[in-house]
Amino acid sequence: MTTSLTDKKTTYGVDIEDVRAAAKRIAPYAHITPIMTCATIDELAGRSVLFKCENFQKIGAFKFRGACNAIMGLPDDIAAKGVVTHSSGNHAQAVALAAKLRGIPAHIVMPNNSVVVKKNAVLGYGAKVYECEPNEQSRHEVGERVENETGATFVSPFDDPAIIAGQGTSALEFLDQTSDSGGRGLDAIITPIGGGGLISGTAITCSSLQPSMKIFGAEPKMADDAARSLAKGEFVPVENPQTIADGLRTSTGKYTWPIIRDHLAGITTVSEEDIVKAMRLVWERMKILIEPSSAVAVAAVLSPELKAIPGIDRIGIIISGGNVDIDHLPW
């Protein structure tokens, strides 16, 4: 399906101008992350693979881009009442840091079984932590109570145009960085899919600026809701997936699913074993820490399925993050 550039704002709630505005808004706070390559991985993938290293982003993940855009974009009087979110992972830290930079309160609802180091990271940014039971209902109850008591604005982990536009700034930078040298761009791009914020921002950006580019998603076989949704042509939720890629255990949302549906050339699913193998490979060969969610996209690029697709000489991977508990590695 093709959607003309001017339609995207009406159809999806977010367009390339939102991404450009986000890039400008977060520029004083976010890192321009580097591109890396690895001869060994090029050889294994059968094509040039370019890594956009969001593991080097503030808080160690792309999530800072979206949270920063959403929080910096709030009107002063609304911002003053603070922000609230629920997350036990990178989004919690992203909201906490962005709120700190804006000088407003952050309220983070976390399950009471969260890893201590993650809770401490959020506290370290000056956020207030509220514990909930580790289930959907308790999370919502506590979240709503905090919203009502404080008047804080809810910052969605992914299903919000401001978040999607913020995540799209990584692809915007990526295109800029790869077309600069020699004028040779990317033929395809791939990101992991959890809630779909990163892939949606990437899809809006790349389809607008380089419509010929193939856009792929990657999912664990154990959390393949987006792949099943795409195959069926309608939203399929994920149910309590146990994949090691903890950032990808979420279903897509009402904003992200239509963008995924209309823009992706395909979604590659990979086994838990291949995720761990890809993670090891990147650590050992590239000397960078990537988290399991990022390794999902690397495993996809190394899969026979993706390697068999012709006409792709240069593929870009957005490495979503590098937040790993180095005391508990999966090998």
Next chain:
Amino acid sequence: MTTSLTDKKTTYGVDIEDVRAAAKRIAPYAHITPIMTCATIDELAGRSVLFKCENFQKIGAFKFRGACNAIMGLPDDIAAKGVVTHSSGNHAQAVALAAKLRGIPAHIVMPNNSVVVKKNAVLGYGAKVYECEPNEQSRHEVGERVENETGATFVSPFDDPAIIAGQGTSALEFLDQTSDSGGRGLDAIITPIGGGGLISGTAITCSSLQPSMKIFGAEPKMADDAARSLAKGEFVPVENPQTIADGLRTSTGKYTWPIIRDHLAGITTVSEEDIVKAMRLVWERMKILIEPSSAVAVAAVLSPELKAIPGIDRIGIIISGGNVDIDHLPW
């Protein structure tokens, strides 16, 4: 002590022109490694710390620079007979890869208790491996036998002007990369000291190009031979040190010791505990893999001793390498 620029070749066997020639010689083969920074580490160190990331160099360590310079510099007829060295670590891989790139045989003598993964890495570059007993005598015997039988040229791990010049290319790049943007250079530079190849090349380069720069070394307290040598003013060997920083268990040599003696502003020694803490800090905060030997220099920059030295706003660290056995981490 000051030595005029033109003296260095006579006094030390290597000068800045050798380093420049090395840079030109290895340019087609070696990576230009990036500079990274980390706000958390700046804060802990009390000054700006710039990381020159040789963990992203070919074979994952600066050692490729020296080996490549030595091997590419051999006359054709001598090179044709191959090269030989003894090493169980990064130098073995560096020689194996440089020889492969030159298209000549590499003979590597390794102790029979070497880690299998390191032996396989060398074999993977097409080198021939000779096992010796894990002691000095056997290593020399096997090495000499291989030299005699093959006519191969010995490539020293550190104590050779061509190796020192090659290792100096990292500092040459570092100065170039840090003076480019805004014209603000480094006030000081620090590297770990094992055999002394890296610090010697760094000292020749920095003292020639920016004589006001302070040059520091870093050593494990458990292998502090260079620090003790510097304190005493004469060469002191190290004896069977058991530090976790396996790249730094060597004494300095007849070329490297005089360069160290005449150029260093000081050598900071650090505990095993501080090495592991610094290694963790870099992994977790910077998302890059560094090996214990590199963490020694990071620990030094975070030490009260180095932090107390005034007049240093910007210090550069050469991160020597990132080759770590990720199945056996020291925490």
